[in-house]
Amino acid sequence: MTASKNYTAQEIIVVAGSKILEDRKIVFVGTGLPMVATLLAKLTHAPGLIPVFEAGAIGPPLSVGLPISVGDSKTFTGASYVKGLNAAFEMTQRGYADFGFIGGAEIDMYGNLNSTMIGHYPDGYQKPAVRLPGSGGASDMAASCERTILIVPHDKRKFKEQLSYVTSPGHLDGSPNARYNAGLQGKGPYRLITTRGIFDFEEKTGRMRLISVFPGETVESIQAATGFELLTAKELTPFPPPTNEELRLIREEIDPAGVFVKK
Amino acid sequence: METPTQMYWTGLSPDDAREALVNKDKSMRDKTMTLKEAVARFIRDGDNVGVGGFVNIRQPIAITHEMVRHGFRDLTLSWQSAGLAADYLAGAMMVDESRFSIKRIELAYWAHESFGLSPMFRYLAESGKIELEDWSNYNMSARFKAGAMGLPFLPTRSPVAGDIPSSNRTRIIICPFTGRKIALVPASNPNVAIIHVNAADKYGNCTIRGTDATCPEIAMASAHTIVTCEELVDHEVTANHPKDVGIPFPAVDAVVHVPFGAYPGACRRHYYFNGDHIRRFHAATAPMHKGGASDDLKSYYDEYIFGVETFDDFIQKFPAEKLMADQAAESLNCERPA
Structure with missing residues (x-):
């Protein structure tokens, strides 16, 4: 497996995301890079990975190409079970989703995500500075998938001490049993993948902790791009650059048109 | 006991929703009519309108065009995730608020996934012109389901x-x-549901392919339902496969045969997205985001909506080769039926 020097930030996110997914598990897939990561995992180490899409497709082989929407026709062809939104979320609520793959525009140190608005909540809610799309299914996945994998591009404006709005709850304020006490199910944020590295969340405090560093980054460079104090694992693993084969799969097989992984 | 002082219903209350059905003609009759007639008969100013589909999939685009031509004021719109249907209604408000206006939106998501944010949503929300109530996809779906189950x-x-x-x-x-x-x-019990389906018979028995989205629940929860269909089929066809009927006839008030009724969005087994036209429509809002006038957007509406009599005329504006290419793209998605 030859390592490549020529890859983009989105490509290494996809490779990292795919490696976190486990074979023969069910993953609830959000729109965008999670779809690419899921396809890459299926084509490499996890052929038995089972994708679920919130519009109601359960276990499609994704053999007719990359969907561009979570309700895309491509998510339904060959699926084992085809319903609508209620069915997908009811199954998730019941505990069928081992992983959930979600993103957001802003994240805090506890893995809480914002995809609703930039501005002041609640005073500015009805006239936000920037209005984002809204939760979609992300807050439901955050509340009911057993473990969530988060993807957020890494810069100081997005990694914030205080979010404008909490759309998808992570480890809340990090206090013991915070999720259980709030009525949430599942263990919450499991891994965070950014453009600079991979993080987990320390069990005791629920706080974001750097565990793996992408090529060209250091603990210092990552901290400098983060708006709060990061924890760092005792043993940091460097994350290897994508292999030529991984890049070929992403560029030629999975997303040749560059729909989600920009060229 | 706690009294529900802060509670208010934005469509029908559960009791009113029940009463609406009790008083409704539920007979098995021919409900085919024109879109003009359906929109004029079943939608009123101030109504809560439940919007079917999911993002840009099987959204009731033809119905929203007719609503814009008719003109409505102070609508409340309810959906889980919407794209173009929401944009067409919102764009009409940006062009001329005195002719078309939205008062309130109850939603989980309004954007276009790979086609980006909704410039209409950003414009109306950031200028404080619409009242917002944020939920999640499951919340909105469960709200329609509660309404469909006759539960509060x-x-x-x-x-x-x-x-x-x-x-x-x-x-x-x-x-x-x-x-x-x-x-x-x-519960959400809209006054009227607007829904596009793959096939329906003249009584309103509907078959949906691909995602059901939350269409069956929205139709069953609403006091009235307008359905457009890609194919108008004989009742024998639906009756031969009753388990394929996603929306049963008593829930439907109007059936309108509108091929390409979700275009330029996608419809399973019929056509894939026309991303170029989605971008073309969005680009017409660009001057307004810079504080400019609505001229570009108004010319879009003048050309594609106000300048045509019916949705068929809108579809005629696309080159036949483009429509056939979008049909061909969808046929590649459907190697096996689902």
């Missing part, structure tokens, strides 16, 4: 944390059986 609420596992519960009418209670916190989301 459903208990759900979200939203129990973060800022969504305080943005809307969720109640978080202690579950009387487990002692844990759980959310109650109030």
Whole structure:
């Protein structure tokens, strides 16, 4: 497996995301890079990975190409079970989703995500500075998938001490049993993948902790791009650059048109 | 006992929704009519309109065009995730508020996934022109389901944390059986549902392919339902496969045969997205985001909506080769039926 020097930030996110997914598990897939990561995992180490899409497709082989929407026709062809939104979320609520793959525009140190608005909540809610799309299914996945994998591009404006709005709850304020006490199910944020590295969340405090560093980054460079104090694992693993084969799969097989992984 | 002082219903209350059905003609009759007639008969100013589809899939685009031509004021719109249907209604408000206006939106998501944000949503929200109530996809789906079940609420596992519960009418209670916190989301019973389906018979029995989205629930929850269909089929066809009927005839008031009724969005087994036209429509809002006038957007509406009599005329504006290419793209998606 030859390592490549020529890859983009989105490509290494996809490779990292795919490696976190486990074979023969069910993953609830959000729109965008999670779809690419899921396809890459299926084509490499996890052929038995089972994708679920919130519009109601359960276990499609994704053999007719990359969907561009979570309700895309491509998510339904060959699926084992085809319903609508209620069915997908009811199954998730019941505990069928081992992983959930979600993103957001802003994240805090506890893995809480914002995809609703930039501005002041609640005073500015009805006239936000920037209005984002809204939760979609992300807050439901955050509340009911057993473990969530988060993807957020890494810069100081997005990694914030205080979010404008909490759309998808992570480890809340990090206090013991915070999720259980709030009525949430599942263990919450499991891994965070950014453009600079991979993080987990320390069990005791629920706080974001750097565990793996992408090529060209250091603990210092990552901290400098983060708006709060990061924890760092005792043993940091460097994350290897994508292999030529991984890049070929992403560029030629999975997303040749560059729909989600920009060229 | 706690009295529900802060509670209000934005469509029909559960009691009113029940009463609406009791008084409704539920007979098995021919409900085919024109879109003009359906929109004029079943939608009123101030109504809560439940919008079917999911993002840009099987959205009731033809119905929204006719609503824009008719003109409505002070609508409340309810959906889980919407794209173009929402944009067409919102764009009409940006062009001329005196002719078309939205008062309030109850939603989980309004954008276009790979086609980007909705410039209409950003414009109206950031200028404070519409009242917002944020929910999640499951919340809105469960709200329609509660309405469809004749219940005032459903208990759900979200939203129990973060800022969504305080943005809307969720109640978080202690579950009387487990002692844990759980959310109650109030039913949504819209005045009218607008829905596009793959096939329907003249009585309103509907078959949906691909995602059901939340269309069956929205139709069953609403006091009235307008359905457009890609194919108008004989009742024998639906009756031969009754388990393929996603929406049963008593829930439907108008059936309109509108091929390409979800275009330029996608419809399973019929056509894939026309991304170029989605971008073309969005580009017409660009001057308004810079504080400019609505001329570009107005010319879009003058050309594609006000300048045509029917949705067929809108479809005629696309080159036949483009329509056939979008049909061919969808046929590649459907190697096996689902």
